[in-house]
Amino acid sequence: MRxxxxxxxxxxxxxxxxxxxxxxxxxxxGMIKQEAAGIYSWLPMGLAVLRHIEHIIDxxxxxxxxxxxxxxxxxxxxxxxxxxxxxxxxKEMLRFTDRAGRELLxxxxxxxxxxxxxxxxxxSYKQLPLNLYQIQWKFRxxxxxxxxxxxxxxxxxKDAYSFxxxxxxxxxxxxxxxxxxxxxxxxxxxxxxxxxxxxxxxxGNLSHEFQVIAETGESALFYDATFDDxxxxxxxxxxxxxxxxxxxxxxxxxxxxxxxxxxxxxxARGIEVGHVFYLGNKYTQAMGVTVTGPDGAAVVxxxxxxxxxxxxxxxxxxxxxxxxxxxxWPEAVAPFDAGIINLRVGDDACDIVAVQxxxxxxxxxxxxxxxxxxxxxxxxxxxxxxxGLPWQVTVGPRGAADGKVELKYRRSGEKVExxxxxxxxxxxxxxKAKVAA
Amino acid sequence: MRxxxxxxxxxxxxxxxxxxxxxxxxxxxGMIKQEAAGIYSWLPMGLAVLRHIEHIIDxxxxxxxxxxxxxxxxxxxxxxxxxxxxxxxxKEMLRFTDRAGRELLxxxxxxxxxxxxxxxxxxSYKQLPLNLYQIQWKFRxxxxxxxxxxxxxxxxxKDAYSFxxxxxxxxxxxxxxxxxxxxxxxxxxxxxxxxxxxxxxxxGNLSHEFQVIAETGESALFYDATFDDxxxxxxxxxxxxxxxxxxxxxxxxxxxxxxxxxxxxxxARGIEVGHVFYLGNKYTQAMGVTVTGPDGAAVVxxxxxxxxxxxxxxxxxxxxxxxxxxxxWPEAVAPFDAGIINLRVGDDACDIVAVQxxxxxxxxxxxxxxxxxxxxxxxxxxxxxxxGLPWQVTVGPRGAADGKVELKYRRSGEKVExxxxxxxxxxxxxxKAKVAA
Numbered sequence: 123m124r125x126x127x128x129x130x131x132x133x134x135x136x137x138x139x140x141x142x143x144x145x146x147x148x149x150x151x152g153m154i155k156q157e158a159a160g161i162y163s164w165l166p167m168g169l170a171v172l173r174h175i176e177h178i179i180d181x182x183x184x185x186x187x188x189x190x191x192x193x194x195x196x197x198x199x200x201x202x203x204x205x206x207x208x209x210x211x212x213k214e215m216l217r218f219t220d221r222a223g224r225e226l227l228x229x230x231x232x233x234x235x236x237x238x239x240x241x242x243x244x245x246s247y248k249q250l251p252l253n254l255y256q257i258q259w260k261f262r263x264x265x266x267x268x269x270x271x272x273x274x275x276x277x278x279x280k281d282a283y284s285f286x287x288x289x290x291x292x293x294x295x296x297x298x299x300x301x302x303x304x305x306x307x308x309x310x311x312x313x314x315x316x317x318x319x320x321x322x323x324x325x326g327n328l329s330h331e332f333q334v335i336a337e338t339g340e341s342a343l344f345y346d347a348t349f350d351d352x353x354x355x356x357x358x359x360x361x362x363x364x365x366x367x368x369x370x371x372x373x374x375x376x377x378x379x380x381x382x383x384x385x386x387x388x389x390a391r392g393i394e395v396g397h398v399f400y401l402g403n404k405y406t407q408a409m410g411v412t413v414t415g416p417d418g419a420a421v422v423x424x425x426x427x428x429x430x431x432x433x434x435x436x437x438x439x440x441x442x443x444x445x446x447x448x449x450x451w452p453e454a455v456a457p458f459d460a461g462i463i464n465l466r467v468g469d470d471a472c473d474i475v476a477v478q479x480x481x482x483x484x485x486x487x488x489x490x491x492x493x494x495x496x497x498x499x500x501x502x503x504x505x506x507x508x509x510g511l512p513w514q515v516t517v518g519p520r521g522a523a524d525g526k527v528e529l530k531y532r533r534s535g536e537k538v539e540x541x542x543x544x545x546x547x548x549x550x551x552x553x554k555a556k557v558a559a
Numbered sequence: 560m561r562x563x564x565x566x567x568x569x570x571x572x573x574x575x576x577x578x579x580x581x582x583x584x585x586x587x588x589g590m591i592k593q594e595a596a597g598i599y600s601w602l603p604m605g606l607a608v609l610r611h612i613e614h615i616i617d618x619x620x621x622x623x624x625x626x627x628x629x630x631x632x633x634x635x636x637x638x639x640x641x642x643x644x645x646x647x648x649x650k651e652m653l654r655f656t657d658r659a660g661r662e663l664l665x666x667x668x669x670x671x672x673x674x675x676x677x678x679x680x681x682x683s684y685k686q687l688p689l690n691l692y693q694i695q696w697k698f699r700x701x702x703x704x705x706x707x708x709x710x711x712x713x714x715x716x717k718d719a720y721s722f723x724x725x726x727x728x729x730x731x732x733x734x735x736x737x738x739x740x741x742x743x744x745x746x747x748x749x750x751x752x753x754x755x756x757x758x759x760x761x762x763g764n765l766s767h768e769f770q771v772i773a774e775t776g777e778s779a780l781f782y783d784a785t786f787d788d789x790x791x792x793x794x795x796x797x798x799x800x801x802x803x804x805x806x807x808x809x810x811x812x813x814x815x816x817x818x819x820x821x822x823x824x825x826x827a828r829g830i831e832v833g834h835v836f837y838l839g840n841k842y843t844q845a846m847g848v849t850v851t852g853p854d855g856a857a858v859v860x861x862x863x864x865x866x867x868x869x870x871x872x873x874x875x876x877x878x879x880x881x882x883x884x885x886x887x888w889p890e891a892v893a894p895f896d897a898g899i900i901n902l903r904v905g906d907d908a909c910d911i912v913a914v915q916x917x918x919x920x921x922x923x924x925x926x927x928x929x930x931x932x933x934x935x936x937x938x939x940x941x942x943x944x945x946x947g948l949p950w951q952v953t954v955g956p957r958g959a960a961d962g963k964v965e966l967k968y969r970r971s972g973e974k975v976e977x978x979x980x981x982x983x984x985x986x987x988x989x990x991k992a993k994v995a996a
Binding site for chain 2: 159162239
């Protein structure tokens with residue numbers, strides 16, 4: 123994409139309403155625009171990140187056997203009366219009537235509707251197991267929407283629902299989703315800590331929250347220091363091994379019963395980006411759902427549900443990965459794979475080299491952003507640091523005459539002068555290792 | 560995908576509420592499930608088609624220089640008061656108040672919001688032209704929702720909005736979108752007729768509706784018989800040439816002024832799948848938007864808007880492409896590229912050949928559906944015809960012993976017995992020609 127043909131409306135000043143880095147950076151980089159309290163437009167660069175996150179989730183869930191569908195944003199309220207949850211979410215549930223006087227609500231979550239979909243067609247244990255998921259906009263009428271997309275009212279969520287014949291099967295699926303979540307967040311460059319958590323209005327008696335550690339997090343958590351060793355790359359662990367490590371939300375934690383010695387116990391704040399629940403038969407029982415078991419008897423199926431805050435993740439990734447100059451995107455979610463800065467647009471040598479870079483990266487299937495505007499160099503550098511693409515390639519008149527460019531890796535700040543073709547090769551090689559793998 | 564692990568809840572009987580083929584077929588094939596009047600869940604196979612349609616639209620619009628963003632489903636009503644359209648849509652606009660008593664609406668269309676996004680950052684003619692689009696769920700509270708997804712209340716729409724400095728530029732963009740629409744619908748296997756149309760509540764004085772000819776269409780239209788020659792493959796024309804052909808909706812048509820001789824004039828019913836509008840400065844003027852022109856003076860930008868009924872297209876394609884046995888998907892939108900029918904699951908030779916087919920197609924990047932269930936052959940054939948995948952490959956014990964399968968092309972019904980590898984090669988070759996091209 124050529125910047126001159128793109129829509130990336132930067133803000134020059136820090137917006138007053140933004141209290142945390144991710145909210146500031148998303149507004150300043152032109153990723154979002156607020157339309158009402160907690161309701162945002164996703165401008166092109168914000169949408170690009172959102173779509174990368176969706177893509178990773180789709181790939182990993184389908185690899186784990188989940189099947190995608192899409193439920194509507196609006197629902198009739200009857201099914202919530204049937205499940206007994208009509209009042210459980212209180213004023214957070216946005217209700218209204220249509221022109222015919224029928225009561226509708228904007229989906230805050232979809233347990234009731236998915237049980238309806240399931241029960242209208244699944245009649246036999248032979249059709250199990252089944253794990254159905256969607257990535258769809260939801261609405262919760264928060265009293266105090268804040269922190270940009272981190273606590274919005276209209277938000278994008280992945281919600282998966284599993285159906286199994288026995289509690290044992292359901293718990294096996296729960297463990298599989300737990301491991302899948304670590305893979306999903308790992309691909310986004312995040313190390314998450316899964317803490318034992320309270321099930322709240324969703325219900326069930328087994329539940330883990332996936333937390334990204336960040337100072338601005340709303341949850342307090344206690345965990346084994348080994349998680350920090352993983353985060354800093356000192357230790358590598360499988361999901362199953364991580365599940366053995368101690369981690370708890372503050373309301374579940376007690377210093378007296380903690381199995382971790384004080385010197386290995388860490389306390390931090392976290393941003394919840396995912397939540398898995400073993401539901402048992404709470405919903406299937408309430409809604410009268412059964413399937414025929416192997417012996418012909420009716421069995422009430424066991425459920426699990428598994429959420430990921432897709433739009434919140436955009437903010438959480440920024441909270442976990444930035445510096446004073448701006449965002450530092452992990453490769454797999456970056457809106458563009460590299461930024462090309464032409465310091466003298468109109469100069470033949472510079473234009474030729476910049477286009478060589480641009481076309482070379484595109485030909486390899488990468489998605490570069492070419493700053494072909496007539497802005498000053500200082501402004502172009504500041505913009506590239508702000509929007510945080512993994513690589514910056516600078517083309518100036520002196521280097522261009524020798525066919526050389528300056529390559530900067532945003533995360534380390536490391537710079538090196540290279541022939542054009544080598545810069546392209548290095549970016550492609552890194553991309554293949556970190557994104558296409 | 561193995562059918563045993565998929566979720567494709569077929570109906571055995573024709574649902575009473577479905578009056579037209581597409582609605583019947585989508586319910587019977589388990590593509591959708593109604594949740595409330597005009598509000599549907601998209602089950603896995605319906606969603607797969609929807610995603611293919613979105614993908615084609617994304618590709619062609621971005622090729623034409625349009626930039627994707629995403630606006631929220633809910634909007635504050637203030638901006639509709641500013642534009643003067645607060646009452647224009649009447650009861651079709653679903654309005655309600657949030658917990659704080661602020662009035663919101665579910666977006667039926669987004670001219671007001673996009674003008675706000677544009678005007679908050681575009682200040683100079685240098686930032687033009689700009690064509691921003693989204694694919695997002697909308698809601699219109701139809702009095703009588705009907706025909707399944709063809710006239711739903713919650714529906715998926717592509718809406719693009721162009722901004723230009725002059726009327727001449729805006730009309731050039733209009734022509735480009737007109738041509739792009741023919742390419743988009745063409746890739747979906749549709750021949751559309753663009754008729755001069757009324758602009759309705761959207762406004763402006765130049766507008767074309769893109770109609771797919773089908774008996775069940777809600778619009779009456781008159782057109783040059785040459786369009787039929789194009790539809791039957793006798794004549795090939797560019798978008799520009801097609802624009803020269805006569806076509807009009809009935810309210811625009813008059814027998815006295817019609818330039819087409821009676822023997823070349825055709826009358827038919829059509830399904831509207833797209834609509835392009837040249838808006839002039841209707842919205843920019845009403846909302847006080849200007850940019851600085853080349854001479855430093857303030858200029859009110861010119862707009863166009865361009866809609867495609869994404870969810871409606873799923874129904875329209877079925878109306879245009881089916882037979883008594885079921886759907887006949889055009890290759891580019893088919894939920895799976897081929898169906899593999901194993902007539903004797905558990906028989907070693909059959910299982911081996913079926914898996915060879917399945918893996919061979921997957922390895923080439925195709926997406927096959929493998930019917931590995933223990934259903935009877937007759938039922939499997941009927942299901943494959945109903946769901947309308949382009950190819951059916953049948954593996955039976957006699958052929959499998961010789962390494963042969965039966966290949967059927969759904970559209971023509973033509974069948975041929977082939978060695979497994981040749982069947983795979985033929986499907987891949989057709990796919991490359993019709994989808995990957």
